[in-house]
Amino acid sequence: MPAPLRVLVLGSGGREHALALALARDPQVVAVHVAPGNPGTAEVATNHAVDPLDGAAVSALAVRLGVDLVVVGPEAPLVAGVADAVRVRGIACFGPSAAAAQLEGSKAFAKDVMELAGVPTAASRLCRDADEVAAALDAFGPPYVVKDDGLAAGKGVVVTDDRDAALAHAAGCDRVVVEAYLDGPEVSLFAVTDGTTVRAMQPAQDFKRVGAGDTGPNTGGMGAYTPLPWAPADLVEDVTRRVLEPTVAEMARRGVPFSGLLYAGLALTSSGMRVVEFNARFGDPETQPLLARLETPLGGLLHAAATGRLADEPELVWSDASAVGVVLAAENYPGTPVTGGVLTGLAEAAADGALVVQAGTASGPDDDVVSSGGRVLTVVGTGPDLAAAREVAYAGIARIGLEGSFYRHDIAEEAAR
Secondary structure (H helix, E strand, O other): OOOOEEEEEEEOOHHHHHHHHHHHHOOOEEEEEEEEOOOOHHHOOEEOOOOOOOHHHHHHHHHHHOOOEEEEOOHHHHHOOHHHHHHHOOOEEEOOOOOOOHHHHOHHHHHHHHHHHOOOEOOEEEEOOHHHHHHHHHHHOOOEEEEEOOOOOOOOEEEEOOHHHHHHHHHOOOOEEEEOOOOOOEEEEEEEEOOOOEEEOOOEEEOOEEEOOOEEEEOOOOEEEEOOOOOOOOHHHHHHHHHHHHHHHHHHHOOOOOOEEEEEEEEEEOOEEEEEEEEOOOOOOOHHHHHHHEOOOHHHHHHHHHOOOHHHOOOOOEOOOEEEEEEEEOOOOOOOOOOOOEOEOHHHHHHOOOEEEEOOEEEOHHHOEEEOOOEEEEEEEEEOOHHHHHHHHHHHHHOOEOOOOEOOOOOOHHHHO
8 A cells, every 4th residue: 555645736826726636636645735825726735825936945844744745836946946955854856956947947958958868959049149149030030939048937938020029039038049940730748757767648739829829929828738639649659759768868967867847848840840948847737637637646656756766657547538728817918917806607617517727816805716817727628529628618717707807719629620
């Protein structure tokens, strides 16, 4: 009989609510804590006030709670070294060290790792001033792709045919990576790793643009779905062999082993599969539909990765269902969002069979749930196929009221068709 697990999830967004829900379903997990959490996590776990970027405070909380595992949700605490602080206290942590988290924290670092690991990716240049940016834009031509070298909460990338807009974005960053444009659909592929063994998850696709038909500015993600009926049948095997395993091996060779969640953002181009970027944690909103389909108990899986025992774990098991997640965004997102509005219809959406995963929410007066961020929540629908899953998700989100809010109506529409 596996030993009981007490787990602390660090973060307060939709990804952390989805993780808490999945951990609560795991019979091995006897207690779930979330810090700082949101009203949604409070329904399945115990919330604790803490600064997620304060490694000393997080590790002290983990010791006080007597947890066996800390799961770091967001990227900023990872880059800040919170996982290192937890491990120093002798507690297993799912999430890479600060050094390994540079795979997400620095686009230039990631490109260097990819080059040495032989991972297929776009040609690129690291630019430190306006002259270097202008030269790189001219070398690669439009569409121009300019990426902030550091963390930017999923919104540090500009893809545009407007050279002036590309230059303006670069001017607002310290260093940027300018790279050749990659055509074709994008795919997200997550993998759990202990620094040696890799267990790839199923692919998902998210929708970054704010408007229907992939129009408007980039966001943190307006929705996602899984599986991908149009993707190559050998995609997971191919990416594991050519991307995930070589990257993990290269990180180990450098003396900075990567243990945690390795997220490969891919483009399936006319010239073949290419890596767009790496992230060092579960992606949001892909995590919500993915975990709705994962049948492997999550707590044991993440604990095995955090303790170097992933090779002992069986291959991941997935339901045959499809899952679609649709994000409800606050007025004016992705600009400065309007916050403080009261949410209605949450219980009604859940009663209709949808899974409501809260993100930018807070507790208001009279026990109301109010909006506190740009991406307020994700409604996940599951069904035997994408069309059925979409029907559940959209029926659920239609039940939810928030003044000025909006959502895309075309998430997974083309794939379902």
